[in-house]
Amino acid sequence: MSQLGNGPGPNNTPPPLPDGGLRVVALGGIGEVGRNMTVFEYEGRLLIVDCGVLFPEDAQPGVDLILPDFRAIESRLDEVEAIVLTHGHEDHIGAVPFLLRMRPDLPVYGSRFTLALLAAKCKEHRQRPTLVEVKEGERRGLGAFEVEFFAVNHSIPDALAVAIRTPAGLVLHTGDIKLDQLPLDGRLTDLAGFSRLGDEGVDLLCVDSTNAEVPGFVTPEREIGPVLDDVIATVSQRVIVACFASHVHRVQQVLDAAVKHGKRVAFVGRSMVRNMNIAAELGLLTIPEGLLIDLDEAVNLPETKVLFVSTGSQGEPLSALSRMARGEHRQISIKAGDTVVLASSLIPGNENAVFGVINGLVRLGANVVHQGNAKVHVSGHASAGELLFLYNAIRPSNVMPVHGEWRHLRANAELAVRTGVAEENVVLAEDGVVVDLVDGKATTTGRVEVGYVYVDGLSVGDVGESTLSDRLVLGEGGFIAINVVVDSATGRAVSPPTVSGRGFSDDPKALDAAVALVEMELSRTEAEGITDTHRIAQAVRRVVGRWVAETYRRRPMIVPTVIPV
């Protein structure tokens, strides 16, 4: 029977994994874009591929990060052989320190650049993890699992796909992938290697779904360089290029253009400075002697002699670029005729912030060059045409789309079917859905609970749905506090009650009329001999809540406090 279009999957507790079977469960990254983490289980042993974070949306106010839900493996951490990382983006490595807190000796496998970024992150967490560097072409035995690494092309250097061999079969996990046939560093996605795996027989393909809805092919990264070069060649004033702080190849193209047009370069933004240092140390970024200067020096050079490479391309409100757009940057004041290039994608959900920055810059007179009006960015994820190449090279028996929202997963599944994968062998398994590969056939057999785990400030997990739902109420309507001091023996108010609001109204008299209502209600509760502070609190909450709804038609949180003395 087809497993496509069957809704969100089973809800039962998964049955025991049959002997010789392989179990796959995503604890994040399927049904959402971010916090990628896939757990493989064979004969009681576990292998983790990636462990990233998700950035919060409007429904998760005030939260810094969202982690994969580790509960399903929390009691089994001793059975984990290793974490294998496909590449160094936050949504693939960002949650590693949180997992290491629970098992510090867990070995982490990854490529050189990936591990360098992870090491910098772990240092901030004061951790010294066991890092094992691997390269494309290598095979490693990781306990019950034999793992082989393949070069893949993505928007960060040194990305890997991971093939996992057990007696249950051969699984290939692509990680994030595209098939740029003219990559800047010459490091192609290893389609030949994948074809060889296909000859051997791939039992399950876990494949990046991000751009499955997009027809055709991603433009080669190489075509961005000349566009950037043209822009930089023609500017007659200051130029600022914003891009992702991990997109080393994009930065290289900007540096090359700067050199060609006689400009020196300053990096702006902590993560840009840090990552480009790492990339340069590892030989992934070539910075000619004398090209780089620091920001303080740069702002004193003639405008035409310097180029700024900045973070902030997603409209992050505290970034240097946002501050420039608001005219609040300490060192750089945008003026008419300046040029700002956003050499970056627009991550869904950031539209308002990014357009806010663009509008702010345009308002100050800058020319803003971005994806919408020039070819200054291409995606790092395979479009539909490339995915077809992958399917046809790998010829998998079973397919499990990963890395994407439901609309992406479904589109990817349809591509698989069009290349000849049997519909009943394509599993749409969101986070927590258990996929068992038994006798060469993948099926969803149950579900483990996967919730959101929030990091807010220093703590993990103490902010949950109840706190977030309070924040949503407070953020929409503020609150009204009612304070009452009563005689504990008689329930009589011993001082006048106060009614005050925050986030409710700018009008200082807005709540004046409520005080009399509270006083009347307190007379009533006293007359009825009510001394229980909880009951008194409920009574005043009720009258004030009703009054506010009728008078203002709003729903602030009503917070009564009744103190007995």
Added chain:
Amino acid sequence: MSQLGNGPGPNNTPPPLPDGGLRVVALGGIGEVGRNMTVFEYEGRLLIVDCGVLFPEDAQPGVDLILPDFRAIESRLDEVEAIVLTHGHEDHIGAVPFLLRMRPDLPVYGSRFTLALLAAKCKEHRQRPTLVEVKEGERRGLGAFEVEFFAVNHSIPDALAVAIRTPAGLVLHTGDIKLDQLPLDGRLTDLAGFSRLGDEGVDLLCVDSTNAEVPGFVTPEREIGPVLDDVIATVSQRVIVACFASHVHRVQQVLDAAVKHGKRVAFVGRSMVRNMNIAAELGLLTIPEGLLIDLDEAVNLPETKVLFVSTGSQGEPLSALSRMARGEHRQISIKAGDTVVLASSLIPGNENAVFGVINGLVRLGANVVHQGNAKVHVSGHASAGELLFLYNAIRPSNVMPVHGEWRHLRANAELAVRTGVAEENVVLAEDGVVVDLVDGKATTTGRVEVGYVYVDGLSVGDVGESTLSDRLVLGEGGFIAINVVVDSATGRAVSPPTVSGRGFSDDPKALDAAVALVEMELSRTEAEGITDTHRIAQAVRRVVGRWVAETYRRRPMIVPTVIPV
């Protein structure tokens, strides 16, 4: 001198308008998309074109609507000759009732459909405005202004452009406009009329900027019909089409397809039902006898015999479509194989909500057809190619881009210049910037204050920036309330202090450690003889604030209440 790229414009109070000059000020709609309202002044008399609302964004939590800022004309309402409406969208008519509250007898001019929508709105406000119906081709003397109306094509029937003649010159305001050359109702944008105005000499053109960044031409509306027809022809289960409740022509195409494929139709959503009734009554929508059924009846018909036309295409959380996507709709449960068509644009800022709905529907197994994967929507605003036709037909002496964010205004200005309008005659004037047309030349001469006016529930204007900034803080971090009762004579705490949070943590013990700190601080203030409740409150706020920042690295609002007894 060029007025392009000169930043946001002057900040001075505008000088008196010279005799014989015409003044133009937008109180909304320029530098933003929404709340369009332009005020024209000649010899002490005022004319208002449009009076719409803006829908709030993340930075304006809890607010229902944002109005244009009427302050600049509040004391001069007696000098207003009339409001002229270009069309019936909310961002052009939604604020009329709020202006009428201040001057109920102000006459409102507009086309038949526009006024019908306004009348329905005013009825909800219990207003009986003076409505004067006008048609394309008509000329009217409105006091000091002679006004002529022109048919324009947009995503709502019966839209008008407005030419305003005074001795100061001829101004043409396009309203929202596109140049569909094969419009469904045969009602073309009157380019011939605009050409005639051009012959006469247009001194100032106020022109829609929404799609100025988009190259080329908007696909004719007529090409949507066959796509919708194809989708509806091939579905074998339930089909739901969501679109804007004012897009009568789009709904007509859906109805036509329903008739052709033997389906009856139910409207879902209050505004859809209301607007389509109005459109049918005015002969703008043709509903064959017996086609419409109500929702209760529709859900009992065989699935293939009914088509639902629904609101909710922007992912509004309370809409019927959102409830279906969450599996919470009372009457319609989406199941695998159902089809949902979003025949609508994706308004910037709504991406998360819309993709949330799409993912929810896909997760339940529905096939979702939308702008991203099929040609089921076209914009109602002229792309760059069409704007060039407008400029070349009208040949204006001066141009003032309207209806758009800064990036749109700038793009539109550049188009004007490319058609030969002198750069110094293109004015980029955001809300509040005063443009004076004197001796045939438009210049920005000053600025009046234009802020956001918020409607929240029943009140207008009592929610301002201070309340919103409190809401943002509360929404991000919740609050911690500290309650202390002190002896008013000694400043001594007469009951144990309480420290409690909302929106701060799910952990009931999260704040336990703060109580002791408050007690210590109260001992200190008492020892120092401090009895002033305000000072005591500040002291406990300080210690708790510092403790929370250090312990949690969060910034909740700290709300101390010190009650003297």
